[in-house]
Amino acid sequence: MSTSTTPAGKGYGAGVLFCLIATVAWGAMFPVMTHALKVIDPFTFTAMRYGLAGIVFVLFLLFREGPKALSLKGERWGLAWLCGTAGFAGFGFLVFLGQQMAGPEGALSASIMMATMPLLGLLVGWGLTGKRPPAVSFAFILMSFLGAAVVLTNGNLMSVINAPQNYSADLIIIFGAFCWVFYTIGATFFPHWSPYRYTAITTVLGMTSVLAVNFVLIAAGIISIPSAATVTTIAPHLAYMALVAGFVAVLCWNIGNKRITPMNGVLFMDVVPLTAFILSSLTGVLPSSMQILGAAITASALILNNLTQRARLARQASSAAAVKAGAGVGKVLPKAA
Helix, strand or coil: CCCCCCCCCCCHHHHHHHHHHHHHHHHHHHHHHHHHCCCCCHHHHHHHHHHHHHHHHHHHHHHHHCHHHHCCCCCCHHHHHHHHHHHHHHHHHHHHHHHHHHHHHHHHHHHHHHHHHHHHHHHHHHHHHCCCCCHHHHHHHHHHHHHHHHHHHCCCCHHHHCCHHHHHHHHHHHHHHHHHHHHHHHHHHCCCCCHHHHHHHHHHHHHHHHHHHHHHHHHCCCCCCCCHHHHHHHHHHHHHHHHHHHHHHHHHHHHHHHHHCHHHHHHHHHHHHHHHHHHHCCCCCCCCHHHHHHHHHHHHHHHHHHHHHHHHHHHHHHHHHHHHHHHHHHHHCCCCC
8 A cells, every 4th residue: 555645745735725625615514414414314315415426526537537547447446446335335324324313413523523533544544554653643633633622512521421322323423434534545555546536436436335225225115215395405405515525525635635645634634523613603603712722722733743744754855865866976986996
């Protein structure tokens, strides 16, 4: 598995921007889904969302790279299917099912669970590569998670423990978050694929699993095909989820992680609960001093991680240049007699 896809420092700033765009868009999707989940189940909505987004992804890939990009001859299509299934069926089904189970507070509950992704990302990466992440990475992740938790609990961190009725919903959401981490890191197994190709191919393959699950649930009478009135009601929500939180955000996420690597990209998932909280507060509720403090903690973690990664990349580039220069000198110096 490749852990770096770009030369040291090249495009890092742009990668950060792409990840921020994605996570801000995803932060808004939880309040949006609060209304949609009142009239439609998460399974049907996921099928409609990624069905529409998948069509746009394929058209965009054809425009960017041509028909050959859709060919999977000689490619690890089974692994691509697994990544797509985890990312789109696993994440889409589980996170929004958990949000629906959590009730009125589901949007904030689901969004704060997204803050577990950085830690999950380190653990998954550690398990796949066998390389223990540096201690500073764990420190920034715990710092960013603490900040997000302070924001959403208004400084009363024990309130999460004192709500056992949400445990099952939270566990489902966390498993959905794990699926997205697996999907994100899965891109490193396809180092020669562009972000456009990885996004489009995994969406199409993942949709086979989405449709299969929906078919079984419909046949079992657990869910039903939505009526025209229902589709009309959720049309604005579907447009945002498919085109903004789907097409734009997922594409930006894969482009950003291609530039800064998944181990760094997942840290930006802590922007998701902050965005969800801000949007949920636009009704006129001003943030408290504890919530402002929590936002500052998370922002500091992101900034410090960014500066640390830039310094590390600069050192790597300097070391590589020194080695190259030394090799060049060795070639021109005469050999000892």
